[in-house]
Amino acid sequence: MTTDIASPDRKANLGLTLKRRILTMELPPGSVLDEVALSEEFGLSRPPVRELMRQMAGEGYIELEANRAARVSSMSYQSLRDFFLMAPMIYITANRMAAENRTRAELDALKQIQQSFQKAVDNRDVEGRVFYNDQFHRQVGEMAHNVYLVPSLRRLQIDHARIGKIFYKHPNTPRMQEELELASKQHDEMIETIERHDADAAGELARLHLELSRRNMAMYAAPEGIEAPTL
The missing domain is CATH 1.10.10.10 (Winged helix-like DNA-binding domain superfamily/Winged helix DNA-binding domain)
Incomplete structure (x- = not known):
């Protein structure tokens, strides 16, 4: 023992x-x-x-x-459909509230996580990309300072990361790398909007960020003949 x-x-x-x-x-x-x-x-x-x-x-x-x-935890087509339906509301709200409520220390932590995410993108480190993307959005959720939002966001992120890993395990094509760079650029822009307390811009960036993810992942997540919900 x-x-x-x-x-x-x-x-x-x-x-x-x-x-x-x-x-x-x-x-x-x-x-x-x-x-x-x-x-x-x-x-x-x-x-x-x-x-x-x-x-x-x-x-x-x-x-x-x-x-x-x-x-x-298991994953099913129903849970993936639920993800695509709920993700926009939760991520957009998290970004908006983070812009309104963030502290300087939290913002500095977000910038450090983003540096790790960008390094993983540059190194084509699949696990690093998945992990630090999860950490980035988890930190944004913490910055929202809302006891009702954070548990929902955390649960959502579990399947978001796993759906992303299903997609990212495929060969890293030039198109995929280009879109990963765009995702990282959107992270940088989120940081800028949160830093200047621009809730509207932060929310719109969350919507665009999810649309990028949805386009990439829907082919692996949606049942044949069923289109993943638009954001």
Whole structure:
């Protein structure tokens, strides 16, 4: 049995690692999570691992059912359709409220995340792009300072990242790289509008950003013969 002298740090490391593995599809939807293996990998006993599983289930990363092992949250055509329907409202609202409520420290953190995203784009680092794009929009959500918005945005981002990984796993063509550069440019423009407290411009950039994602991902996400909803 391991001792949990450093369990807060180890538990936080486990949580961050699991979230990254889920967002980047290293752990695909429906994958079983082995508590024993995770306990051994991160030097934790079973109770803190179970507690983390419950927390992550509440956030939407994991599904917990009685008498079944924990599993990575599933994805279906219905959940993808729900994503395309709800994403515009939530992302646009997050951008608008971030422009109204952000602090200087939060803005500086957003700029640092964007530097990491741009580096991943330049290096054609698929997992880095998915992870730092998620971190970018998560930070925007935090800057909105709204207790009702943030949980919805976080849940939405889980499937956004996974849909993006499905798309980005395909060969990086010149067109794809060009659109990734455009997405990064839109991030820079979002930062500028949030910095000057321009809620209208920040919201419009969120709409354009999602439209870019929708065009790229709909062919992999929408059922045959069903067009993904327009934004």
